[in-house]
Amino acid sequence: MKRLLILPLILLCACAMAQTKSMVAKIDGGLVRGVSNSTGDIMSYKGIPFAAPPVGDLRWKAPQPVKAWKGVKECTEFSKMPVQGKPNEFGVYTREFLIKDEPLSEDCLYLNVWTGAKNPSEKRPVIVWIYGGGFSSGGTNVPIYDGEALAKKGVILVSVNYRVGILGFFSHPELTKESPNHTSGNYGLMDQLASLQWVKKNIASFGGDPANVTIAGQSAGSYGVNYLVASPLAKGLFKGAIAESGAHMVPGPGSGTTLAQAEQGGLKAAEALHAPSLAELRKLPAEELLKQNGFRPIVDGYFLPQIPADIFAANKENQVPLLTGWNEDDAFMGSIKKAADYTAGIQKRFGDKAAEVLKLYPGKTDAEAERSQIRMSRDGLFGVQNYTWVNVQSAKNKAKVYLYRFTRRMPATEAFKKYGAFHTGEVGYVFNNLKFINRPFEPVDQELADTMSSYWVNFATSGNPNGPGLPAWPVYNSKGNQVMILGEKPVAEPLPDKAALDFMVKDMMK
Numbered sequence: 001m002k003r004l005l006i007l008p009l010i011l012l013c014a015c016a017m018a019q020t021k022s023m024v025a026k027i028d029g030g031l032v033r034g035v036s037n038s039t040g041d042i043m044s045y046k047g048i049p050f051a052a053p054p055v056g057d058l059r060w061k062a063p064q065p066v067k068a069w070k071g072v073k074e075c076t077e078f079s080k081m082p083v084q085g086k087p088n089e090f091g092v093y094t095r096e097f098l099i100k101d102e103p104l105s106e107d108c109l110y111l112n113v114w115t116g117a118k119n120p121s122e123k124r125p126v127i128v129w130i131y132g133g134g135f136s137s138g139g140t141n142v143p144i145y146d147g148e149a150l151a152k153k154g155v156i157l158v159s160v161n162y163r164v165g166i167l168g169f170f171s172h173p174e175l176t177k178e179s180p181n182h183t184s185g186n187y188g189l190m191d192q193l194a195s196l197q198w199v200k201k202n203i204a205s206f207g208g209d210p211a212n213v214t215i216a217g218q219s220a221g222s223y224g225v226n227y228l229v230a231s232p233l234a235k236g237l238f239k240g241a242i243a244e245s246g247a248h249m250v251p252g253p254g255s256g257t258t259l260a261q262a263e264q265g266g267l268k269a270a271e272a273l274h275a276p277s278l279a280e281l282r283k284l285p286a287e288e289l290l291k292q293n294g295f296r297p298i299v300d301g302y303f304l305p306q307i308p309a310d311i312f313a314a315n316k317e318n319q320v321p322l323l324t325g326w327n328e329d330d331a332f333m334g335s336i337k338k339a340a341d342y343t344a345g346i347q348k349r350f351g352d353k354a355a356e357v358l359k360l361y362p363g364k365t366d367a368e369a370e371r372s373q374i375r376m377s378r379d380g381l382f383g384v385q386n387y388t389w390v391n392v393q394s395a396k397n398k399a400k401v402y403l404y405r406f407t408r409r410m411p412a413t414e415a416f417k418k419y420g421a422f423h424t425g426e427v428g429y430v431f432n433n434l435k436f437i438n439r440p441f442e443p444v445d446q447e448l449a450d451t452m453s454s455y456w457v458n459f460a461t462s463g464n465p466n467g468p469g470l471p472a473w474p475v476y477n478s479k480g481n482q483v484m485i486l487g488e489k490p491v492a493e494p495l496p497d498k499a500a501l502d503f504m505v506k507d508m509m510k
Helices: 002-022 148-152 173-178 187-206 220-230 259-272 278-283 308-313 339-360 366-395 443-462 498-508
Strands: 024-027 030-033 043-049 072-074 110-115 124-130 156-160 208-218 240-244 322-327 401-406 482-486 491-494
Touching: 024 187, 030 043, 110 148, 110 187, 124 187, 124 220, 124 443, 148 156, 148 443, 156 187, 173 259, 173 278, 187 208, 187 220, 208 220, 208 443, 220 240, 220 308, 220 366, 240 443, 308 366, 322 366, 322 443, 322 482, 339 366, 339 498, 366 401, 366 498, 443 482
Parallel strands: 030 072, 124 156, 124 208, 208 240, 240 322, 322 401, 401 482
Antiparallel strands: 024 030, 043 110, 110 156, 482 491
């Protein structure tokens, strides 16, 4: 009888030991411990350092190696998020779409891993998520970025912090002079690069395949994906790219800022901060630096030798399969003009082309004019960029391209209905995380989230979003112009608004 009682106890202890062992991973720098979810099938490791804290003399330097630690580092909570303005709710963007108010810190170069692998030999596909926020805000602790649901579908999800705003994209002649790469700015992009290098070295410890990494991002994160695909420094670090609403394939006003131009902007900012030297700038509190804004990625001659459009034209990009698209109401609007004022504005702006524009973006009634203004904003900000990317890549018969248009108008109260299929609205569906969003979702939303997350996981697995039980998603080419409409009933059809997009591309490239 005693032996019968002892045996289950031994087995229980063995299982507990096995579970504890599975929670510890060995990576560059030392050991890290994560925590399992409530059902025990997914482990999460939050707040893993992938670079040294960029503080003090490391402010405005490329990310440096992590300093090794002793013992086991507890990685069960998110790190501090990058320094930025207070993340207040605005418009349709309630708390589910924003980072937590605090803590914020310059010491922010940490990443998070969600994995369902039971041992390091599984070699699961990896998605590295790059958040949006206009390169001036954002972080990984946003509720809709939780990686558990995607990990349950078989991928390993990694989300990474990177420096934003003046701390991430500040250029100055003194910074350029001290840099071994003879450049400054683009520190946030170099953070993204460093995180991919970390994944290459360490993701096998979590059961991931370092040879099957897909980079994915939305808005500014999508621009980051585009820049990484274009950058020679990122060669060999990923084999697929997902870009949601953002790229830099059609130069526009103010785009393609050079290092010299950015340095002049940095000197003006330093003057406004009453800190003429780099040493004085590094002594200023981060909160003081935030008084200066408008800092974004530049053509620095190192991370980006040229604008992405020119890199792609010269066939110098990292040639990988691409899944990309934008949302039906991907627009940022000022005041909406009535039909008469809208028509007059089009005639003034486009002159002898006005009749053609009004045919593509009509405005005979106030309602029609309002819809056209939203479409013009969407196409000018996002549509032309991602549309040009798919056309450039598919025309040269390079890696395959899959194009989508997200059209689902998220169920909402009256206050939010006007935003439609808004910018960022697709992310909760991609992550299969509608449970974190406070909206009156319907069964069709849950079905769409399940479908979209499966598409994304399939693409990360094989470079092809298709799979059993999913509506067929054809490869995009400029002849068929097939786009996957991700709405109540996902279906592939010829790209809506193709003529308008073609016009917009030509107009922007004049």
